[in-house]
Amino acid sequence: MALPERIPVFFLSGFLGSGKSTLLNQVLADPSFEDTAVIINEFGDVAIDHLLVRQGETTISQTSTGCLCCSGTTDIRATLFDLHCAASAGLAPAFSRVIVEMSGLGDPAPLVNALMAKDNDTQTMRDRTVDSEFYLAGFVTLYDIILGELSIERHFEAMKQIAFADRIVLTKTDLAKDPATLSDIAALPQDLRVFNATAAIVDRAEADPASLFAPRPYSVIERGEEVSGWLALEAVLAAETRHVHASNERQRPARHGSGIRSFSIIHDTPMDEARLSRFLSLLQQSAGQHLLRVKGIVGLEDEPECPRIIHGVQHCMSDPVRLEAWPDGDRRTRMVFITSGIDPEPVRDLFSAVIAGTPSPFGRLLSPISATLAALSSRLSSYLTTLSRRSS
C-alpha cells in the first residue's frame, strides 16, 4: 500500500516505568533518526523526562506537563502545528518523522482520534495544516514483563495502550533468569492476544528499534471492534465535553483512575547519597504498588557536578545512573512521584525526616494507603528513630 506523502507520526506508549525513555534514547542515538522531532508528554507538575532523553542537534523536544489525553485533543494538533511552523520558518531543524512519547497514564483514544482527519476538524488553518502535513504511521506499546500483568489488571489505560498498538514490545526480558519466568515470557504473546489479536509482538532484546518506527499505514479496523468502539465513544464524549465546558477551560475531565496523582519534591542543595538511598528504600517499602512511579534528577554532596538519574516503578527501584554533567542550568534536585492513593504530605515529611533529619508524624504516611501496609508502620517508625539517634 502506498504511504501518504506526509510526515509520519508515531505514538510510543506503555504504562509507567515500562522503558519508553530508554527505548527513545536508543532510537535517537541511531544516525538515521537525526531528523526526528520528539514530543514528550508527562503526567506531573515538574517536567523531568525531557532531561532524560538524549537530544541530538536535529532533535526538537517539546514537553507538556499534564497529559495530552486530559488536556484535550487540540493540544497534540497544536504541538504538531507549532513544530511545522518552526521548521518551515527556519527557526528549528527540518524533520521527517515525529515520535510522541505518551505519558504512562495516557489514554490512547483521544490522541488517535486527534490524528484521524475529520471534516468538522478541518475548519481552522491549523487543523487543515496538520491534516495535510502529518499522518498516524504507527502505535508502539511497551509491555514490562515484570509489572505489565499487574498494570493491565488494575489500570484501564494500560489495557487500552495494549489494544491500540500495532507493535507490542516486551521489555525487561533481560531480567528474566529462572526457568519459570522464561516460560511465562514464552506464553506472553498468547496472553496478550486477548487484548490485541493482530499487533506484531517482539522482544525488546531482539527488536530492531528502527523497524518499530518505520512508516506503515495504521489501521483502526485491524485493531478490532473494541478499539473502534472506544474511538467512537471518545468522539461523542469529546463533543459533550466541548459543549459543556466551552465556557470553562479549567473544568476539563481527567481520564485517570481514582486517586492517581502526581507531585514533586524540589531540593536546593546536594544531599548525602546514603540518606537518599534510605529515603527511596523506606518509601518503596511503605508504599509498595501504590508508588506507581518515581523519577528524578538528584544532586549529591560527594559529586555535585555529576547528578544521578533515579528511576523506580512500584516495587522495583533501578540503580541510579551517573551523568557527567547537569543537562541544563537548573542544579536543583527534582523528583516526581506518581502515586495511587498516597497524598504528597506524608512523602514530603518522610523526605524531610530522612534527608534533613526533621521530625515527622509518620502515622500520616500510612493512613491514606491500604490497610495491608499498616503492619509496616511500627517497623518504619523504629527504623527512623534509630536513624535519628545516629544522626544526633
Next chain:
Amino acid sequence: MKSFVNPLAPRTNRLQVKSTEIRAWVRHLVDLPEDTPVSVVELACRDEGCPDIETVIGIMEANKPIRTIRVHMALAEVTRNAIAEAVHGDSRPRLDSAR
C-alpha cells in the same frame, strides 16, 4: 467434580471480564440485538457532587446517534442494578442521546 481448567488457555483479565459482563447486562436491560456494538470505558470525572470516577457505556445502533449511559462508579464495581438504575431508575433522563 471440578471443572477442567485448561493450563494453556490465555489468562483472563479482571477488567476485560467485567467489560464483557457489563455489555451483556446492557444488552439485556435495553433490549438490544446481540450484534449491536456496546463500548465500555472508565473515566475520571470532575463534575461537582460526583464520585471521582465513572464508567461510560456507549450503545452504537445502526443509523442512530450513539447513546451513552453513565454510571458513577469504577468499572470494576459496576453492578447490574447500578446500570438498571442509570437506565430506568429515576425521573432524570440518564439514558441520553448523544448530541
